[in-house]
Amino acid sequence: xxxxxxxxxxxxxxxxxxxxxxxxxxxxxxxxxxxxxxxxxxxxxxxxxxxxxxxxxxxxxxxxxxxxxxxxxxxxxxxxxxxxxxxxxxxxxxxxxxxxxxxxxxxxxxxxxxxxxxxxxxxxxxxxxxxxxxxxxxxxxxxxxxxxxxxxxxxxxxxxxxxxxxxxxxxxxxxxxxxxxxxxxxxxxxxxxxxxxxxxxxxxxxxxxxxxxxxxxxxxxxxxxxxxxxxxxxxxxxxxxxxxxxxxxxxxxxxxxxxxxxxxxxxxxxxxxxxxxxxxxxxxxxxx
Amino acid sequence: xxxxxxxxxxxxxxxxxxxxxxxxxxxxxxxxxxxxxxxxxxxxxxxxxxxxxxxxxxxxxxxxxxxxxxxxxxxxxxxxxxxxxxxxxxxxxxxxxxxxxxxxxxxxxxxxxxxxxxxxxxxxxxxxxxxxxxxxxxxxxxxxxxxxxxxxxxxxxxxxxxxxxxxxxxxxxxxxxxxxxxxxxxxxxxxxxxxxxxxxxxxxxxxxxxxxxxxxxxxxxxxxxxxxxxxxxxxxxxxxxxxxxxxxxxxxxxxxxxxxxxxxxxxxxxxxxxxxxxxxxxxxxxxxxxxxxxxxxxxxxxxxxxxxxxxxxxxxxxxxxxxxxxxxxxxxxxxxxxxxxxxxxxxxxxxxxxxxxxxxxxxxxxxxxxxxxxxxxxxxxxxxxxxxxxxxxxxxxxxxxxxxxxxxxxxxx
Numbered sequence: 204x205x206x207x208x209x210x211x212x213x214x215x216x217x218x219x220x221x222x223x224x225x226x227x228x229x230x231x232x233x234x235x236x237x238x239x240x241x242x243x244x245x246x247x248x249x250x251x252x253x254x255x256x257x258x259x260x261x262x263x264x265x266x267x268x269x270x271x272x273x274x275x276x277x278x279x280x281x282x283x284x285x286x287x288x289x290x291x292x293x294x295x296x297x298x299x300x301x302x303x304x305x306x307x308x309x310x311x312x313x314x315x316x317x318x319x320x321x322x323x324x325x326x327x328x329x330x331x332x333x334x335x336x337x338x339x340x341x342x343x344x345x346x347x348x349x350x351x352x353x354x355x356x357x358x359x360x361x362x363x364x365x366x367x368x369x370x371x372x373x374x375x376x377x378x379x380x381x382x383x384x385x386x387x388x389x390x391x392x393x394x395x396x397x398x399x400x401x402x403x404x405x406x407x408x409x410x411x412x413x414x415x416x417x418x419x420x421x422x423x424x425x426x427x428x429x430x431x432x433x434x435x436x437x438x439x440x441x442x443x444x445x446x447x448x449x450x451x452x453x454x455x456x457x458x459x460x461x462x463x464x465x466x467x468x469x470x471x472x473x474x475x476x477x478x479x480x481x482x483x484x485x486x487x488x489x490x491x
Numbered sequence: 492x493x494x495x496x497x498x499x500x501x502x503x504x505x506x507x508x509x510x511x512x513x514x515x516x517x518x519x520x521x522x523x524x525x526x527x528x529x530x531x532x533x534x535x536x537x538x539x540x541x542x543x544x545x546x547x548x549x550x551x552x553x554x555x556x557x558x559x560x561x562x563x564x565x566x567x568x569x570x571x572x573x574x575x576x577x578x579x580x581x582x583x584x585x586x587x588x589x590x591x592x593x594x595x596x597x598x599x600x601x602x603x604x605x606x607x608x609x610x611x612x613x614x615x616x617x618x619x620x621x622x623x624x625x626x627x628x629x630x631x632x633x634x635x636x637x638x639x640x641x642x643x644x645x646x647x648x649x650x651x652x653x654x655x656x657x658x659x660x661x662x663x664x665x666x667x668x669x670x671x672x673x674x675x676x677x678x679x680x681x682x683x684x685x686x687x688x689x690x691x692x693x694x695x696x697x698x699x700x701x702x703x704x705x706x707x708x709x710x711x712x713x714x715x716x717x718x719x720x721x722x723x724x725x726x727x728x729x730x731x732x733x734x735x736x737x738x739x740x741x742x743x744x745x746x747x748x749x750x751x752x753x754x755x756x757x758x759x760x761x762x763x764x765x766x767x768x769x770x771x772x773x774x775x776x777x778x779x780x781x782x783x784x785x786x787x788x789x790x791x792x793x794x795x796x797x798x799x800x801x802x803x804x805x806x807x808x809x810x811x812x813x814x815x816x817x818x819x820x821x822x823x824x825x826x827x828x829x830x831x832x833x834x835x836x837x838x839x840x841x842x843x844x845x846x847x848x849x850x851x852x853x854x855x856x857x858x859x860x861x862x863x864x865x866x867x868x869x870x871x872x873x874x875x876x877x878x879x880x881x882x883x884x885x886x887x888x889x890x891x892x893x894x895x896x897x898x899x900x901x902x903x904x
Contacts, residue, residue: 216503217583219572219581219583220575221574222572230617234612234617234618235612235613238618245605246598246601316595317595319573320573320589320595321591321595321596322573488568488573
């Protein structure tokens with residue numbers, strides 16, 4: 204008998220610490236996340252002849268409806284340069300957030316079969332769901348580029364900001380998904396609550412209207428709207444990608460230092476999600 | 492900190508306890524929580540595992556047995572890292588793969604090929620390793636010609652074969668298996684056990700939960716018996732299997748609603764079973780093959796010339812067959828408390844395929860033959876065979892079939 208840690212056969216005794224959010228091997232974490240995301244992506248296309256087109260149809264149809272309503276009937280878009288380009292890019296970005304989170308709410312419970320039967324880092328579940336939607340987002344952005352071309356949006360150096368904006372959107376989406384998916388386990392009414400909240404968020408975000416429309420009525424209200432991380436991201440994307448005449452996120456919120464508010468909310472949501480998920484992960488299998 | 496154990500210890504469980512909270516009424520929505528804010532504290536703790544400590548050595552086939560609710564699956568899930576322990580530590584040496592269920596994560600909309608690779612990754616392989624071993628999996632499962640078929644078009648037997656093949660080829664150092672092998676037909680089960688024996692011979696460690704005592708006795712190196720979360724026995728599989736049987740029968744005795752049991756209790760049926768022609772316990776016997784039925788009685792009080800009997804009942808017909816110790820001797824002798832006797836009857840199975848049960852009984856000798864113990868339908872038996880045109884009992888007979896011409900009455904018309 205001796206200390207097991209000194210065993211020379213290459214395998215030491217390793218403590219099994221039980222289920223957790225991110226435990227163990229990062230390579231395995233990466234492989235699992237990627238495999239689940241790719242599988243999900245594949246499954247969605249397997250049986251439909253038009254495959255990816257359907258995923259594209261949703262934002263496109265929505266764009267069509269909103270465009271008709273808000274540029275011909277309500278005339279929000281009247282006189283706004285590149286309104287179609289702004290509308291479609293806003294819809295695609297917001298859809299990434301809303302689709303990821305609404306699917307994410309039930310993701311952990313939907314994966315009950317895996318959670319109760321295999322040991323793996325639990326964070327893989329919400330993460331792979333968001334990753335699948337990221338594939339769709341990237342494909343949809345190609346469609347957005349076609350819109351840009353039709354709308355004669357100029358290619359500019361500030362387009363390089365896009366990856367940063369997407370990364371921020373990705374982090375925020377993950378943060379929210381982590382919170383929702385783990386809270387849904389003990390509290391099932393999170394789902395209807397989030398459906399409503401997500402709807403409200405859509406109208407509170409400058410997707411179908413330019414932020415200038417709000418600022419005309421009340422400067423303060425526009426600045427308040429910019430505290431929403433998605434609003435800040437979408438507004439900045441308009442400034443950087445479509446029309447430099449559109450106020451940047453910093454301008455819309457009234458000064459660059461104030462950007463710390465949406466960034467803080469974003470970072471806070473992500474950190475809270477990580478903390479909450481980590482805390483609740485060990486018991487998920489029992490609570491299901 | 493790693494515990495002090497031998498070099499070959501592969502699974503080390505130290506003082507592990509685990510309790511589940513069972514709320515009286517599970518609160519699943521915020522609304523309920525808001526309406527009954529003070530109900531939160533109302534729950535019961537169910538102690539699923541109590542201070543378990545044991546070690547499994549490298550290359551061991553370790554059986555975990557226990558009745559339903561004894562905590563064996565909870566223990567397995569703790570070792571597998573699916574449940575967190577409340578107290579205590581679990582250490583593993585090497586890569587572990589869990590088989591709580593075959594084919595976890597199988598997606599019916601994907602082909603067998605995709606599913607095998609995904610399942611293997613879920614079980615711990617890297618994608619490159621999974622692809623590399625795919626050929627071995629598909630060959631082992633003998634499903635090569637169906638590899639591009641979607642899983643939803645698979646029969647359940649093919650599904651199980653594919654899942655088992657994947658599990659085998661993942662080739663982990665430690666296999667944690669929860670009764671998954673109870674599925675599939677007899678030949679599949681035989682292949683499973685053969686394969687597990689092969690895996691063990693390659694130095695892999697197997698933790699295995701089962702209800703099947705013949706597996707414990709035949710395959711396990713060591714076994715452990717759990718009851719209400721506590722370890723009752725660990726070690727020799729035969730002793731563990733015997734204790735398990737006793738626990739089960741003892742439990743049945745304690746049950747008041749134990750229907751069909753009557754007698755004054757001065758002797759107890761402690762065991763009864765059916766066996767095939769080789770004498771192995773079984774619940775399935777083949778028509779026209781040799782079989783035997785057995786009953787073991789333990790006397791609780793002094794008894795003189797008791798009679799032990801066995802009755803076979805069918806689903807629709809009672810007393811198909813009855814035998815007793817009277818066939819052997821009228822005066823069976825006298826017995827002291829604690830003494831045991833066994834009655835066995837060997838015969839060629841004459842019954843048609845279907846379900847039957849065996850009722851063992853023991854009664855006082857002489858006089859009124861009052862029952863000491865009688866356990867209705869204690870041993871269920873299924874008879875299998877290929878003739879379904881038969882009556883309940885197949886009597887050896889000759890059949891003739893000939894043409895007799897036309898009847899005179901009909902000819903007159």
